[in-house]
Amino acid sequence: MDLNNIHTGKNISLNGHTILIGLMADPIRHSMSPTMHNNAFAKLGLNYAYLCFEIDNQKLPKAIDAIRTLDMRGSNISMPNKQKVIPYLDRLDESAELCQAVNTIVNDHGILTGYTTDGIGFMQSLKDEGLDITGQKMVLTGAGGAGTPIAMQAAIEGVKEIALFNIEDDKWENAVRNVKIINEKTGAHATLHHLEDQADFKKELASCDIYVDATGVGMKPLEDMTLVADPTWFHQDMIVYDTVYAPRETKLMQVAKQAGVDHVFNGLGMMLEQGVAAFKLWTGQDMPVEYIRNLLF
Ligand code: NAD
Numbered sequence: 001m002d003l004n005n006i007h008t009g010k011n012i013s014l015n016g017h018t019i020l021i022g023l024m025a026d027p028i029r030h031s032m033s034p035t036m037h038n039n040a041f042a043k044l045g046l047n048y049a050y051l052c053f054e055i056d057n058q059k060l061p062k063a064i065d066a067i068r069t070l071d072m073r074g075s076n077i078s079m080p081n082k083q084k085v086i087p088y089l090d091r092l093d094e095s096a097e098l099c100q101a102v103n104t105i106v107n108d109h110g111i112l113t114g115y116t117t118d119g120i121g122f123m124q125s126l127k128d129e130g131l132d133i134t135g136q137k138m139v140l141t142g143a144g145g146a147g148t149p150i151a152m153q154a155a156i157e158g159v160k161e162i163a164l165f166n167i168e169d170d171k172w173e174n175a176v177r178n179v180k181i182i183n184e185k186t187g188a189h190a191t192l193h194h195l196e197d198q199a200d201f202k203k204e205l206a207s208c209d210i211y212v213d214a215t216g217v218g219m220k221p222l223e224d225m226t227l228v229a230d231p232t233w234f235h236q237d238m239i240v241y242d243t244v245y246a247p248r249e250t251k252l253m254q255v256a257k258q259a260g261v262d263h264v265f266n267g268l269g270m271m272l273e274q275g276v277a278a279f280k281l282w283t284g285q286d287m288p289v290e291y292i293r294n295l296l297f
Contacts, residue, residue, distance in 0.1 A: 119153025
């Protein structure tokens, strides 16, 4: 196999020393992660290969065993395995422990540690823009696969206050849990709110420094929707961050720009930086971020 076919200038041939990293999820063939990591390995001349494996909950125990058996360096983990993988690991880092979810495994001589890099990616994407939200107030909508690590990492890194809004659906219990964990295990103060209470939502937005939408409203099939339709609910000196990256500009972002908000972001930075963090954990090296950003986006 030859990595030259994934549009890179370098021609790295795999050989007997190549180190394998996986991505275990189902479905998974659509993922951009193999392109991201294999091009970064090639650019830095690292003898690693990153491959997708279609792994559901049933195949998961044997797949995790295979990480040890095959002496793989690790794996990314995505749905439906992010929570189910925990009993098969030896250790969890702080964020994975708080989220009770794992998206990255590192294998150190048979000891498997689970990490969650989505929240790290979110925080790093703000730092990339020169923005520091420590000591500030966040309003967050969503308590699922994206909202949970964002809330936990923000709390770990020193965000002072998090007002978490959710609808009363099957993720409401997650929201209850997230607020409890943040208040018990971090220095941040979290409050739980019903998104249905629009007056409360408007009030909390008026006093926040950053609003993050981690609901997926704004992407298919809800691409014409936004949880904030009135630009007067925003103020100029805040950050508005949508975790959606397709489309690149969501309705929410359009409303924020209409309001003259200084800093408006989609989820591309978070997506890229969660990969950068995993890459560092596996290889100890910094991903060539700008090279990969230009290649992918
Ligand atoms: P999820 O299903 O785990 O959670 C969705 C959350 O949104 C829940 O809290 C749910 O209650 C809420 N929600 C659902 N429909 C809603 C509605 N109509 N109105 C209000 N709230 C609603 O999903 P997820 O995995 O957390 O993904 C959420 C979004 O984040 C998706 O758009 C996904 O593409 C994006 N995402 C981005 C990144 C990134 O790196 N940028 C990473 C993961 C997810």
